[in-house]
Amino acid sequence: MPNKEMxxxxxxxxxxxxxxxxLAAETWAHTDPRFVSVFANSLKLTKQLFNTDxxxxxxxxxxxxxxEMAVVNVLAPGEKLLVISQGYFGDRFVPLAQTHGIQVETLQAEWGQQVDPxxxxDKLARESFKAVTLTHVDTSTGVVADLAALVPIIKRSGALLILDGVCAAAALDEDMQKEYGAPDYKIDLVLTGSQKAIGVPPGLAIVAFGPRALAAREARGLVGGYYVDIKNWLPIMENPGRYYATPPVNMIYAFNRGMEIVMKEDLPRRYRRHExxxxxxRAALSTYGMKPLASEQAAAPTLTCFLYPEGVDDLAFRRALAAKGVVIAGALASLAGKAFRIGHMGNVTGEMFSQAIRLMGETLTEMGHAVNSEAAVAKFREVYQF
Structure with missing residues (x-):
């Protein structure tokens, strides 16, 4: 099934x-040994991705x-959560946790900036929190979290670290056994979805619990949810032939193939490719006068939020570009109409981006903002030596 659009x-x-x-393969029964084998393999590969014990x-x-699974399984109503936010998707943890009666406080960075370690x-020295959430890459801003600086600070406080890897997993290192300065300074929990850097259609929620996170769930007792309670899912993850709720059979086929592709590329190489x-x-589109919201130091390998040059109409530009077969996303909140977001993750290729960059230049020129498409493509190829 060839993709008709980029x-x-x-x-x-x-x-x-x-x-x-x-994804299009024949649907087997969820208890069929053939499906059980596929599901088990996908779980094995997922453990390898996060290197979790x-x-x-x-x-x-x-x-x-x-x-939601990450939060409710380790935090009880009344317990305190610190949300470190570098954009819209970091902020989403606030109402999510409050719905379950969890006390939430936030530390918010200015959009486009990394949070100040x-x-x-200072916040963790003054107050005690059961857990801290950190978004590895915020999809609204294209800002990447500085794990090397933040993980030791968080772990020194004794809090559990919940890492939102939705826009990072399989593109950035999220090794759960990596030590950040001390043997116990590790990521406790990582969450993601199937549709970003893993390169599979939307439809799967993926969560990895380390030993401390599992212990926190064990100490929780009853959880305010049935489908989200990992204790109900543990027997299935240990043996996918068991039944709790019907798994999305064809999505598991697709996920298994996607994870095979991820692991075949070799994780360190895949991380370098995304970087x-x-x-x-960013180098190529900057030649068009498009300015990344985040500095290069804070910029994510997986997506970039670009501010438009003066005079470019956001909706007109994105519609004209879509008519050429290249779909990009608008910006959120106060940046809506002033910026766009472009993803560069998953199973994309350099040739795909060479073409997209050329078409973006052509579109700008047609709108009265003359740019040099060939120079931009040349800059892309100069920087992307992969």
Missing amino acids: LLIPGPTPVVDEIYEA GEVFVIAGSGTLAM GAVA ALGKAV
Whole structure:
């Protein structure tokens, strides 16, 4: 099934034929040994992705469901959560947690900026929190969190670290056994969805619990939810032949193939590819007068939010570009109409972006903003040596 458009939004990302073919395969019974084998393999690969010695959960749902699973399984009503936010999707943890009676406080960075580690250290020195949420890459701003600076500060406080990896998993390192300065300074929980850097259609919520996060769930007792309670899913993750709720059979086929593609590429190489791709896209589009919201130091490998040059109509530009087969996303909140977001993650290629960058230049020129498309493409290829 060939893709008719280049879907270069922050997610879902383009799906390759191998994954479409897996998705379109004959639906087996969810207890069929053939399906059980596929599901088990996908779980094994997911554990490898996060290098966890805990447990992973892959269930029907979205990244938002994964966020809720992460929070409600380790925090009881009345307990305190610190939300470190670098954009819209960091902020979403606030109403989500408050719905479950959790006390929430926030530390918010200015959009386009990374949160100040000193402010985090000061906050955690003055108050005690059961857990801290951190968005690895915020999809609204294209800002990447500085794990090397923040993880030791958070773990030193004794809090659990919940890492939102929706726009990062399979593109940035999220090794749950990595030590950030001390043996116990590790990421406790990572959540993501299937539709971004993993490159599979939307439909799966994916959560990895490390040992401390599993212990926190064990100490919780009853959880204010049935579908989201990981204790109900544990027997299935240990043996996918068991039944709790019917798994999305064809989505598991697609996810398994997607994870095979991820692991075949080799994770360190995949991380380097995304880093190089992000830099190349920013360098190329900057020649059009498009300014990344985040500085290069704070910019994510997976997506960029670009401010338009003066005089470019956002909706007209995106509509004209879509007519040429390149789909990008508008910006959110106060940036709406002033910026756009472009995803550069998953199973995308350099050739795809060479074409997209050329078409973006042509579109700007047609709108009366003359630019040099060939120079931009040359800059992309110069930077993207991969």
